[in-house]
Amino acid sequence: MGLDNSNSTSIFAFASFFNFFMKKSTAPGFLALFIPSLLFLMSCSSPSDTGDKKTKIICTTGMVADLVKQVTGDVATVNHVIPSGLDPHTYKPTPQNISEIMSADIVIYSGIGLEAKLEEILENYGKQDGKFVFSLGEGLPDSSLIYVEDGHSVDPHFWFDIDLWSKATSHVENELSSHMPAFQLEFADRAAKYRSSLSDLKDWARTELNQIPNGQRVLVTVHDAFSYFGASFDVQVRGLLGISPELDAGVQDVSSLVDFLVQNKIAAVFVEESLPTRTMEAVVAGCQNYGHNVSLGEKLYADNVGAAGTPQDNYLGMFKHNVKTIVNALK
Numbered sequence: 527m528g529l530d531n532s533n534s535t536s537i538f539a540f541a542s543f544f545n546f547f548m549k550k551s552t553a554p555g556f557l558a559l560f561i562p563s564l565l566f567l568m569s570c571s572s573p574s575d576t577g578d579k580k581t582k583i584i585c586t587t588g589m590v591a592d593l594v595k596q597v598t599g600d601v602a603t604v605n606h607v608i609p610s611g612l613d614p615h616t617y618k619p620t621p622q623n624i625s626e627i628m629s630a631d632i633v634i635y636s637g638i639g640l641e642a643k644l645e646e647i648l649e650n651y652g653k654q655d656g657k658f659v660f661s662l663g664e665g666l667p668d669s670s671l672i673y674v675e676d677g678h679s680v681d682p683h684f685w686f687d688i689d690l691w692s693k694a695t696s697h698v699e700n701e702l703s704s705h706m707p708a709f710q711l712e713f714a715d716r717a718a719k720y721r722s723s724l725s726d727l728k729d730w731a732r733t734e735l736n737q738i739p740n741g742q743r744v745l746v747t748v749h750d751a752f753s754y755f756g757a758s759f760d761v762q763v764r765g766l767l768g769i770s771p772e773l774d775a776g777v778q779d780v781s782s783l784v785d786f787l788v789q790n791k792i793a794a795v796f797v798e799e800s801l802p803t804r805t806m807e808a809v810v811a812g813c814q815n816y817g818h819n820v821s822l823g824e825k826l827y828a829d830n831v832g833a834a835g836t837p838q839d840n841y842l843g844m845f846k847h848n849v850k851t852i853v854n855a856l857k
């Protein structure tokens with residue numbers, strides 16, 4: 527397990543304390559100073575890829591964990607802390623999550639702003655000796671990212687550009703190879719196979735989406751998660767909310783979206799797996815008041831893969847589900 531009883535006890539104490547501050551404190555700067563000193567006092571086992579135990583990798587979302595498993599196969603144990611169906615933009619870690627993170631050899635997160643409540647903590651944790659923490663986002667070229675609002679915020683939903691997911695695969699391969707050199711060839715082989723599957727997925731998605739007539743190539747979703755998808759597949763995208771779905775849509779947002787749908791005779795709008803559907807239902811009702819029938823498409827997966835054991839519990843299955851759902855509603 528890599529932790530003796532005294533460490534487990536102190537981790538529990540720290541986790542409780544941490545949770546208290548996550549609820550009470552609005553000062554991330556305080557956490558940034560406070561956490562490293564506590565972490566320093568708690569020595570976990572050092573990473574090892576040659577001992578009798580497997581390297582433990584903890585990821586934030588199931589989607590990140592899926593990519594990492596594609597690269598590692600069964601040479602490492604890979605888990606994730608944010609349950610499927612919960613919104614990673616607003617997810618606050620539990621004491622159990624903190625304990626899982628601190629007992630892992632390697633921590634991997636999506637980054638560039640997705641896990642807003644966790645990123646600063648993970649970045650600071652990664653500065654501790656013997657801790658290996660990295661994000662997928664840091665492996666992407668800046669020029670390939672989409673900037674929003676005042677040009678300073680990055681849209682974190684890069685996984686909907688399949689080429690960027692492929693680049694993230696290479697980043698994981700490189701980082702893990704440097705940390706676990708004994709498995710470098712195995713990682714290279716697995717990553718190459720996965721990148722090939724991603725290339726096939728992109729060809730398939732393009733062919734499927736081409737069934738949608740030009741005037742209907744508009745994807746309306748609850749939050750702005752599909753800009754990379756739109757840019758990749760020549761689909762206009764529009765979200766009711768911004769890139770982080772923290773705020774409720776106002777009356778103005780709903781009525782402007784209703785106007786847009788009625789004027790452009792758009793056939794369907796979509797809800798998302800981890801977000802409430804009521805505002806989009808109000809949009810559909812608003813369109814009906816103007817005599818325009820808009821169907822409410824099946825749920826799309828925006829920020830995470832589906833629950834374990836479902837066909838959407840991995841990136842490829844999630845992406846295919848989304849494409850089929852979009853094509854069925856708009857073609």
Ligand SMILES: [Zn+2]
Nearest residue numbers: 751769828829
């Ligand atoms: Zn999102």
